[in-house]
Amino acid sequence: MNENAIKTQFVVCIKNENYAASLEVRKIYQVIPDSKAIEHHMMRVIDESQEDYLYPENYFVPIDLPKVAEDIFSISA
Secondary structure: OOOOOOOOEEEEEOOOOOOOOOOOOOOEEEEEOOHHHHHOOEEEEEOOOOOEEEEEHHHEEEEOOOHHHHHHHOOOO
16 A cells, blocks of 8 residues: 655755755755646745745756655655
C-alpha cells in the first residue's frame, strides 16, 4: 500500500537573490506540488520558516535522494 500517491520531490537551492532570509544557497528543500505555480515558472518550497512559499523555479535544481535521506529531509504534514 502506497501512503504517498505523489512522490516527494527535493531541490537544492542555487540562488537566493531577494530571498536571503528565506533561502540558503546549497541547501536542500522539499517541494510541495503546485500545478498553478509551475504554469508561472514558480515552485512551492518549504523554506527556512518551515512554511511553504512560491519562489522562481530557476533558483533550484531538482535532486534525487536515497530513501534513508528522503525520510530525514521530508517534513510531515
